[in-house]
Amino acid sequence: MVQRRSITTALTASFATVALAACNGSGTDVSEPDPDEPIDLRMTVWTADESQLALFDDIADAYIAENPDLVSSVTFESLPFDDYTTSLTTQLAGGNTPDLAWIFESTAPEFVGSGALADLRPALEESEGYEYEDLLPAALELWSQDDGLYAYPFSNSPFAVFVNTDRIDEAGLPDPQQLLADGEWTFDAMRELSAESADEIGGHGMEVRDFNYSIWENLAMVWGGWDAEAWTADGTECGFTQPEMVEAMSWLHEAIFVDGALPGPGSTPDFFGGDMTFSITQISRAxxxxxxxxxxxxxxxxxxxxxxxxxxxxxxxxxxxxxxxxVAADFLAYFTNPENAEALAAYFPPPRESLLDAAVLAEGNPMLSQEQLEAVVVGGIDGAITKPAHANFAQLQSTIRGELDSLWTAQADVDVVLADVCEAAQPLLED
Known part of the structure; x- marks a missing residue:
């Protein structure tokens, strides 16, 4: 029996540190599951997509059928995306600990270093047919500590640009695919097309999906083109006052408040509703x-x-x-084995080298062409960076969001706001 339920919880992100400390535990041997009786597993996820949840159900049902002595049910518990980490850490602090949990890359260092997670490496390496050596070392890096692996990077999804080609044609604008072929697909070009399409046919130009003027770390998809970074690689120095970041954020501010290329604060347009030309997001949104x-x-x-x-x-x-x-680790090994990783690749590009092939991915992604998958997924993982991550991310996320609030007005002074960001963030980077 596979169950689902939804929970909505709202607390400040700074609560995460307390919650992680509360669940700190000693090392656990996860290589040999042997419960006295079958248990009911619960996994927190942030998706509420019915097709994705149906796939999870199918995998869980198959595992239960093969392992009735270990597991009697699996609950996939959908928590709201915007408050996911807060909701999860609230559960941990309250003693309502799930058996398995999805974790954002932004909080990976905090979770891995907290002692909250079990070392999965023994269970995965010893699972028959798992092919642990097929996992890309670079994909495991963020989730590793010493010789242990504390989470499996089940999704390695490149950010890309969805284009509403009907709006491009209706507005009589150049085809972005041709701009790409000609080496002219730039942020300036997308900004210009966004503003022109909104002027010509109404609606909106472009969005950074899930940014919503609060999840600022999603702007890494933009500022990466300027080689800007929120903080240095060692996580000790604020990067918001560096020239590259100032230039990138100035570009964004002008795109919003001068050109109208992006909808302003308070707007809630939806690319997938058809009234927007571009969306920067991941392929799972297809x-x-x-x-x-x-x-x-x-x-x-x-x-x-x-x-x-x-x-x-x-x-x-x-x-x-x-x-x-x-038992949870045994289920995780089954959930992410080569066969199931290939099925999950329809939504979540896996960290398996053997599956990062456009022809293989196309079999599970009927909505995307092999050419799109080659350009966006296979090509998009090569040399990629991740969104900002830090051992103190929960506090940094909240603090920086608060300082950036004053940037989202037409009269904002970008240099002053970003200086305030670093003044507030630097002490948290030094903790």
Whole structure:
């Protein structure tokens, strides 16, 4: 029996540190599951997409059929995307610990270093037919500590640009696919096409999906084209006052408040509703396309520093304080084995080298052509960076969001606002 339920919880992100400390546990041997009786597993996820949840159901049903002595049911518990980490850490602090959980890459260092997660490497390496050596070392890096692996990076999804080609044609604008072929697909070009399409036919130009003037880390898909970064690679120095970041954020501010290329604060347009020309997001969003308009998918544009691939990486971990980490790890090994990883690749590009092939991915992605998958997924993972991640990310995310609030007005002074960001963030980087 596979169950689902939804929870809505709202607390400040700074609560994450307390919650992680509360669930800190000792090391657990997860290589040999042997419960006294079958248990009910619960995994928190942030998707509410019915097609994705149906696939999870199918995998879980197959596991239960093969392992009735270990598991009697699996619950996939959908938490709201915007408040996912807050909701998860609230559960941990309250003693309502799930057995498995999806984890954002932004909080990977915090979770991995907290002791909250079990080391999965023994269970995965010893699982028959798992082919652990097929996992790309670079994909595992963010989730590793010493010789342990504390979450499986089940999704390595490049960010790309969905194009409403009906709007491009109706506005009489150049085809972005041709601009790409000609080496002219740049952020400036996308900004110009966005503003012109909105002027010509109404609606809106472009969006950075899920940014919504609060999830600022999603802007890494833009500022990567300027080679800007939120903080240095060692996580100790604020990067918001560096020239590259100032230039990137100035470009964004002008695109919003001068050109009208992006909808301003308070607007809630939806690319998948058909009234927007471009959306910067991940391929898993293709499931929201309903055939009401023609569309294309192309790589991120180039900025002044060139084209930078950016991936959103999500890990799947086993909680130390769950009811039976060994059983949870066994299910995780089954959930992510080569066969199931290939099925999940329809939505979540896997970290398996053998599956990062356009022909293979096309079999599970009927909405995307082999050419699109080659350009966006296979090509998009090569040399990619991830969104900002830090051991103190929960506090940084909240603090920086608060300082950036004053940037989202037409009269804002970008230099002053970004200086305030670094003044507030630097002490948290030094903790």
């Amino acid at each position: 499931s929201a396309l309903d055939g009401s308009f023609e569309w294309d998918l192309i790589p991120l544009p180039a900025g002044p520093a060139g084209q930078q691939n950016v991936i959103g990486q999500a890990g799947l971990g086993v909680l130390q304080n769950g009811q039976d980490p060994a």
